[in-house]
Amino acid sequence: MSDLGEFVRDALWHHQIDIGTSLPGRITAVDLSKQTIDVQPLIKRPIPRALRYADGAEGEDNGQVPELLPVVPSVKYVHDRNRDKTFSIHLPPKVGDDVLLIISQWDASQWFLTGEVSPAADRRYHHISHASALLGYNASPDKLTPAPPGDAIEIRFGTGRLLLKSDGTAELHASEIKLGSASSVAKVAREGDSVDVTIPANTFAVSVVAHMAVLNPAPITVSGTVTAGSSVVKADD
Secondary structure (H helix, E strand, O other), X not given: OOHXXXXXXXXXXXXXXXXXOEEEEEEEEXXXXXXXXXXXXXXXXXXXXXXXXXXXXXXXXXXXXXXXXXXXXXXXXXXXXXXOOXXXXXXXXXXXXXXXXXXXXXXOHHHHHHOOOOOOOOOOOOOHHHEEEEEOOOOHHHOOOOOOOOOEEEEEEOOEEEEEEOOOOEEEEOXXXXXXXXXXXXXXXXXXXXXXXXXXXXXXXXXXXXXXXXEOOOOEEEEEEOOOOOOOOOOOO
């Protein structure tokens, strides 16, 4: 191949290598206040090199030189929400989690800052520094176990699980359930649960003397069992 042809080929190779589309990465740092993460790309960039074979022909080395890409800082991660912030589902990213880097055609940094139509501040096309991240992208060894159900939307966090089923029912598996946002909450009793009922002082007639009711001078605690619970909300033991 002529020197010119080799130059053109190398130029095309290097141009193609630098065109980013998408690739997996691993979170190395998290900033929840900015909702950004730092990401280490997990696929090494293959750098092609030309070899001259014994017969004088030239070709591409099948053993391309792998190059580890640098950490991409301040990557915006994607989570479900609307613009006015009245709806959102936020998955908390953690260091060590894998993501899918989606590389924008043009630099979107100005749009990230303003939220409005903006020019591309960086003139490079498809550059990895223009990436956003999709959470939840994992390799096969990290697949969910047990496998998620096929008839429900499932949310897992630690040992807790919430299932919204296609038949209209819901299941919540948790060691403790708190309903409401108040700092002090009351316990919920189910049918068959043992309960203690306290009768406040001076509210219950314990006897009648001379046609006059004698009220309890001190609180009275009565133990019993719930005989009827909710027909809609059910919980296992």
